[in-house]
Each structure stands twice: as C-alpha cells, then as structure tokens.
Amino acid sequence: MPRRKPTAGIEGRAQGGRHIPVLLAHIIEALQPADGETFLDMTYGAGGYSRAILEAADCRVVAFDRDPMVIAAAAHMREEFGERLELLAEPFGNLLAKTQEGDFIGSFDGAVFDLGVSSMQLDTPERGFSFQSDGPLDMRMSASPGSPASGTSAADVVNTYAEEDIADILYKLGEERRSRAIAKAICARRTEKPFSRTLELAELVRKVLGRTPPGKHPATRTFQALRMYVNDELGQLLEGLAGAERALRPGGRLVVVTFHSIEDRIVKRFISSRCGKSQGVSRHMPASIESIRPPSFQIINSRSLTSSKAELEANPRARSARMRAAVRTAEDPWPLEWSGLGVPRLKT
Ligand SMILES: C[S@@+](CC[C@H](N)C(=O)[O-])C[C@H]1O[C@@H](n2cnc3c(N)ncnc32)[C@H](O)[C@@H]1O
Structure with missing residues (x-):
C-alpha cells in the first residue's frame, strides 16, 4: 500500500480538544509513517501527533503520558483506532528502564517527543500551571x-x-x-x-x-x-532520549520538539554527539582513536526547524517551538553518560 500524505491544512487545526499540535507537517515528514510500522508518541497530550501518524499509514502507535486526565480523555481515540493505539499512563523516562529490562529494544520505527505541557493543562487553573488564572500552586503533571x-x-x-x-x-x-x-x-x-x-x-x-x-x-x-x-523534566528528557536510542530499530526516526533553550541545547548536543559531531574537544585537540564511538544516529536536518508565519498566526503557543530529527543507525546505543550535554546541576 502506498504511503498516505498527512491531510492538507492539518497544521494549525485543533485535534481532539483545544490543543493545537505544533509543527505537525514537519513531524509527519520526518517520521515518514508507512504501513506495518510502529511508533512511539512519548507525549500523547491531546493525541494530535498520534492521530496524524495513525491517519498517515496503516501503522501502530504506543503513546506515553504521565497525566491521568489525558489518558482518561483519550477514550474516544481508543474507540476510533482500536488496537492500533496503545496508551501507557506513565512518564516516558520509564522507556529506558523498560529497555534495560529487555522490553521494547529495537521495536520502533519512530519516536516523537513534544515536550512541556499541553494547552489543556495550562488552561485548567486547578492544575496550578498558569500564572494568569488563579489555582492551587501545584504543577505536578501526575x-x-x-x-x-x-x-x-x-x-x-x-x-x-x-x-x-x-x-x-x-x-x-x-x-x-x-x-x-x-x-x-x-x-x-x-x-x-x-x-x-x-x-x-x-x-x-x-x-x-x-x-x-x-x-x-x-x-x-x-x-x-x-x-x-x-516534574524532573530534564531527568525525564535524558532518560527518554536514551530509552528511544535503545527502542528504535536501525532506520528508526527520532523527532523532538522543544520550547526553550535549555531543553533544545540538551537535544542538540545529544543528537550531535551521537552523530559523531562532537567527539574531541576541538579540531586541535581531537579525541583519541580508542575513545571514538561509532555514531548511533545520523542527522536529518543540521538546523532546527521552527514554525511558519501562518502557523504562528494560528497558534501563538508555537512561538518558541524547535524541532530536531535524526535517524537511528545499526550501531550499539551509547552508554548512559550525561556530561557534555549541558544539563544544569542543581544544588538540591
Ligand atoms: C505539549 S503536550 C503534547 C501534545 C501532543 N503532541 C498533541 O499534539 O496533542 C505535552 C504532553 O506531554 C506530557 N508529558 C510531559 N512530560 C512527560 C513525561 N515525562 N512523561 C509522560 N508524559 C509527559 C504532558 O502531560 C502533556 O500531556
């Protein structure tokens, strides 16, 4: 069966709620869903990415979300897509532990992260995420x-x-x-x-x-x-990326959307290090031959992608979104090692 293209004009349209999926056409272009494939949606939210993937090909999606309200609101999607959509009500950082226990290794053709909170979470004052409407000062996604x-x-x-x-x-x-x-x-x-x-x-x-x-x-x-x-969001990001590195099969696509500079720096350095771009301190001080590891990813776009003017007009929350993507090679995943990724060290 030929690959189906994402519906024209899908970018900027609200999907299954008030959350408008960000950079959707770029996401589908990078993931390239094909019939028979299986994808990880690491941040289900309103299911905008999951829906677009499931509509683009006769494929399956396994989706994480740590927010119990999100999972409850996804009932209509489960009815619509049946066994093609599996929802896991847990943090995506758990993917690393699952691969370490022997599950999910090399099982997926793509993994997509859309970091942060959804419009539903921001717009529900009782969740305590918003500085614009009054609610309990909570902010726990779970x-x-x-x-x-x-x-x-x-x-x-x-x-x-x-x-x-x-x-x-x-x-x-x-x-x-x-x-x-x-x-x-x-x-x-x-x-x-x-x-x-x-x-x-x-x-x-x-x-x-x-x-x-x-x-x-x-x-x-x-x-x-x-x-x-x-929410230990940076710890989750590191474990999620390392989990995806282990869960993707050779040729599998990794796509990450970030909304601020700390996350984008970590994703950029994770991808470029694993693409072999930052081994050694500089060209004057290269890494020793023994310490060079074969690249576990190949970069798709050397620069991050951002939203078009039209998307920003339809969805101002896409303002700071950046997308980076890479393809998994057949080499072993890299050991768990976070130094050099620009992760801030907290005193607590
Ligand atoms: C920006 S929204 C995703 C929107 C989604 N792409 C869509 O199109 O509807 C982010 C979602 O990720 C979830 N999330 C954030 N961090 C998570 C984590 N560490 N584990 C699982 N879910 C997480 C949030 O609860 C939220 O629902």
Whole structure:
C-alpha cells in the first residue's frame, strides 16, 4: 500500500480538544509513517501527533503520558483506532528502564517527543500551571483535581526550600537573572503566610521585577523553573532520549520538539554527539582513536526547524517551538553518560 500524505491544512487545526499540535507537517515528514510500522508518541497530550501518524499509514502507535486526565480523555481515540493505539499512563523516562529490562529494544520505527505541557493543562487553573488564572500552586503533571499525587509540589518548593536553593532552581531552570531577588522576596513573604495559590506567587514576582518587556508575563521564567523542577523534566528528557536510542530499530526516526533553550541545547548536543559531531574537544585537540564511538544516529536536518508565519498566526503557543530529527543507525546505543550535554546541576 502506498504511503498516505498527512491531510492538507492539518497544521494549525485543533485535534481532539483545544490543543493545537505544533509543527505537525514537519513531524509527519520526518517520521515518514508507512504501513506495518510502529511508533512511539512519548507525549500523547491531546493525541494530535498520534492521530496524524495513525491517519498517515496503516501503522501502530504506543503513546506515553504521565497525566491521568489525558489518558482518561483519550477514550474516544481508543474507540476510533482500536488496537492500533496503545496508551501507557506513565512518564516516558520509564522507556529506558523498560529497555534495560529487555522490553521494547529495537521495536520502533519512530519516536516523537513534544515536550512541556499541553494547552489543556495550562488552561485548567486547578492544575496550578498558569500564572494568569488563579489555582492551587501545584504543577505536578501526575496530579489531577480530586486525586492526590505523590512528590513535591510547587507550593512545597516555595514554602519549605532554603532561599539559596530556590534561587538556584529559578536561575538554572528558568534562566531568571533576578533569581536571588525573587527567592529573597518569596522567603520574606512566606513567613507571614505560606503560598497556596498561583496568583499569589505571580503577583509577588511581578512586584519584584517591575516592568518587563510587553507580551511576556514577569512570572514566566519562575513558573517554568518550578514546573521543570517539580516534574524532573530534564531527568525525564535524558532518560527518554536514551530509552528511544535503545527502542528504535536501525532506520528508526527520532523527532523532538522543544520550547526553550535549555531543553533544545540538551537535544542538540545529544543528537550531535551521537552523530559523531562532537567527539574531541576541538579540531586541535581531537579525541583519541580508542575513545571514538561509532555514531548511533545520523542527522536529518543540521538546523532546527521552527514554525511558519501562518502557523504562528494560528497558534501563538508555537512561538518558541524547535524541532530536531535524526535517524537511528545499526550501531550499539551509547552508554548512559550525561556530561557534555549541558544539563544544569542543581544544588538540591
Ligand atoms: C505539549 S503536550 C503534547 C501534545 C501532543 N503532541 C498533541 O499534539 O496533542 C505535552 C504532553 O506531554 C506530557 N508529558 C510531559 N512530560 C512527560 C513525561 N515525562 N512523561 C509522560 N508524559 C509527559 C504532558 O502531560 C502533556 O500531556
């Protein structure tokens, strides 16, 4: 059967909810779904990528999402696609452990990551991700209203962590230059009353930073940092990428969409190192022959792809999206080693 092309105009159209899939035409072009193939959608969300893959060919998708509400909302997709869609209600970082236990190794023809949170998560104030509408200061992706979640919430961090640890998180995960001033104000305010709501924190950050460039809320970086910390998003990214390296068969495509510079740097360095592009410190100081490993990936686009003007007009949330892609070679996966990938080291 010939490959089917993605539906014209699919980019920018809401799929199965209010979340508009980002860079969708590029994703399908890079994944090249064909009949009989199997794909990993590492971040199911509203199922926009899964749907486009399943519609592009007579293939299968195994999808991860750690958000229990996402999995519950996916019932219609399971009805529509039956056994062609399998949903795993767990963090995608678990893929690495699954391959280490002998499951999923070399089983997939493509893996796609669309990092961060969905529009449904951002637009549901009770989830506590938004600095624009009031809700509990939570931010755990695995928490859903009414069901207790384990792990540290954003409120736990701002109410109990030492000032220097809060500053460290805001600086390293949010690239917030005024991290110390914000941490100081947080610790002064919490002695009067602990934080419990998103707008309490957003308002405090606004007061500390004063005027910021138009179009960007002053609390953007603080909220990004807390969300990344609470969900261990960089740890998940590293384990997810290493898991995908093991789960893809030779010729399998790896496609990653990131939304900010720390994640993009990690993905860029992961791909370029495994494509053999950054072995050795420089051309004057090359790596020794023994330490050179055969490339486990081959790069597809040397530069990242970003959204077109038309996509940005239809979906302003695509503003900072960047896509990188590579193809798995037949060489062994590289050992687990994160140095050189630009992962910030936190004190806590
Ligand atoms: C940007 S949305 C994905 C949207 C999706 N591509 C679509 O088109 O509908 C990101 C999703 O990934 C999930 N997610 C983020 N980090 C995750 C992780 N470590 N493990 C599993 N799911 C994760 C979030 O819960 C969210 O639903």
